[in-house]
Amino acid sequence: GAGVSQSPSNKVTEKGKDVELRCDPISGHTALYWYRQSLGQGLEFLIYFQGNSAPDKSGLPSDRFSAERTGGSVSTLTIQRTQQEDSAVYLCASSAARGQGEPPYTFGSGTRLTVV
Amino acid sequence: AQSVAQPEDQVNVAEGNPLTVKCTYSVSGNPYLFWYVQYPNRGLQFLLKYITGDNLVKGSYGFEAEFNKSQTSFHLKKPSALVSDSALYFCAVRDILKGSYIPTFGRGTSLIVHP
16 A cells, blocks of 8 residues: 555453554565554654564563564554553554665554553 | 653744754764654654755755754754644654664654644
């Protein structure tokens, strides 16, 4: 597609349930990033993919969080046993290969996760 | 480590007046600097970037930013604000020397332009 697509746009889940958030990057973009945006906290880096591998997953807040990327395209962020503090907007961004200069990051509209 | 600070949570300006949204950064080497804007319930949209060259960078929607190495700043500016500029603005930095591929974003500054 023309932009970065994230689904669902909104998700309400009960505490303790698992959730999966999906990101479909721009076709051909090799780099993919997940960020979390909490009220008043700015953007918190979670994980970075280059192709299918994740050279930097240092931002994942706990082992309840995991992510994968298949076929160098779609990525799924999974949160197990959700807690109320996981409530936030989860943003995905993609960018082209760095051999093309310093390309800007294109963001999706995000998934608003509410844990009740 | 790379970091970026946006010292103002909110900036208020009257329509037609010039606006400035402040950003300072810290890196070990040379910075790549970015500004993004976020409208309600939307993702972040790219405004402009500084990589190298002219310290004054022009971007989308009439915005510009000035890179100041001695003050480690990259303030966003616009000569004449519009009500439609009201949004959340994020500054971001990536440290070239550090070799990091991860941009660090500031906490964001809410710009409110009054009619």
